[in-house]
Amino acid sequence: MSGIIGTSHSKSKVIGRSKDIAKAWVNFNGNGTIAIQTSFGVSSVTDSSTGIYRINFSSQNQDIASCVVMGSSSYWEFIGTLNIAYADIEIRNNSNVSSDTDKICVAIFNL
Numbered sequence: 001m002s003g004i005i006g007t008s009h010s011k012s013k014v015i016g017r018s019k020d021i022a023k024a025w026v027n028f029n030g031n032g033t034i035a036i037q038t039s040f041g042v043s044s045v046t047d048s049s050t051g052i053y054r055i056n057f058s059s060q061n062q063d064i065a066s067c068v069v070m071g072s073s074s075y076w077e078f079i080g081t082l083n084i085a086y087a088d089i090e091i092r093n094n095s096n097v098s099s100d101t102d103k104i105c106v107a108i109f110n111l
Helices: none
Strands: 024-029 035-040 042-049 052-057 066-072 076-082 086-092 104-110
Touching (some): 066 076
Antiparallel strands (some): 042 052, 052 086, 066 104
16 A cells, blocks of 8 residues: 555555544653653553553543554453443463563554
8 A cells, every 4th residue: 555645556445534543642761651642643651550541532432343463562452341431451472471561552442
């Protein structure tokens, strides 16, 4: 895909429609004191427990049926509760133990 908003590509239709754009995303440091590096549509991140975080949305997500895409500097990411106000996520290390980590990226798309 070209990645240019409003253009078309042979493998997809027009890019830039509401379903093509992340409803919310955040890049944060989850090790020690939570520090959001950059975000869109996210009001805050709460450290619920070791390796467990709540991503709070700035405005309510009107469509609960969403897709969460995550990446971190650990090995495993899990989605817990996902609703119109927040998403709970869990990060685990290679020993499958909940673990804080310094690089976490989360994006939420409406289906």
